[in-house]
Amino acid sequence: MILVLINFLLSLDHLGEEVIMYRVLLVKLTTFDHLILKEVICHLRKLGFEVHYLNEVVHLNMLMFNWDRLQYDAEKIVNYLSERFSDFPYDSIIAIGHLNVYINNEKYVIGLHKEKIGIVFSYKYEDEKGSIDKFVSRVKKEIVHEIGHTLGLNDCSTPGCVMNEVNSVEDIDKKDYVFCPKCTALLLNINNKG
Numbered sequence: 001m002i003l004v005l006i007n008f009l010l011s012l013d014h015l016g017e018e019v020i021m022y023r024v025l026l027v028k029l030t031t032f033d034h035l036i037l038k039e040v041i042c043h044l045r046k047l048g049f050e051v052h053y054l055n056e057v058v059h060l061n062m063l064m065f066n067w068d069r070l071q072y073d074a075e076k077i078v079n080y081l082s083e084r085f086s087d088f089p090y091d092s093i094i095a096i097g098h099l100n101v102y103i104n105n106e107k108y109v110i111g112l113h114k115e116k117i118g119i120v121f122s123y124k125y126e127d128e129k130g131s132i133d134k135f136v137s138r139v140k141k142e143i144v145h146e147i148g149h150t151l152g153l154n155d156c157s158t159p160g161c162v163m164n165e166v167n168s169v170e171d172i173d174k175k176d177y178v179f180c181p182k183c184t185a186l187l188l189n190i191n192n193k194g
């Protein structure tokens with residue numbers, strides 16, 4: 001009992017005064033270095049999310065690929081994931097794939113969401129200088145961003161908030177890894193999780 005209490009206090013101390021209890025399932029659409037995933041999961045847990053992940057890769061099929069554009073179709077992917085995972089008992093289901101993907105008339109897409117399904121496409125996150133740290137930091141931020149959307153947050157204009165909308169991959173580097181106080185308060189309130 002004492003040990004449990006100590007752990008609880010330690011986790012509170014770690015998180016600051018606010019704890020966001022949402023259940024998040026992480027799904028891989030391609031293989032990822034387990035150290036990258038570990039860092040992502042650690043970060044999400046620090047934010048207070050309860051994170052689980054599927055060990056196996058969820059494979060896409062050629063019907064989701066556009067052979068003229070040589071890219072995957074984001075809408076087909078999100079619909080497929082929605083059919084497959086919407087009933088899973090999680091508040092947010094986040095897929096991550098190192099895939100070249102487009103949506104509508106856009107050249108490419110780096111992340112999107114539909115209801116409680118969010119997807120992060122890391123293909124464009126690679127740093128010109130080959131910095132793995134930059135790649136991982138972009139992945140982390142955009143995963144938090146998509147989680148925010150799946151939980152009901154909109155894009156936020158507070159400087160530095162992880163919910164800042166980005167127009168380019170470089171824009172991701174300008175924001176922080178965490179929700180601003182306004183978004184945090186919204187997260188605690190919108191679903192009565194506070």
Ligand SMILES: [Zn+2]
Pocket residue numbers: 145149154155163164165
């Ligand atoms: Zn957004």
Ligand SMILES: [Zn+2]
Pocket residue numbers: 156157158161162163164179180181182183184
């Ligand atoms: Zn915000």
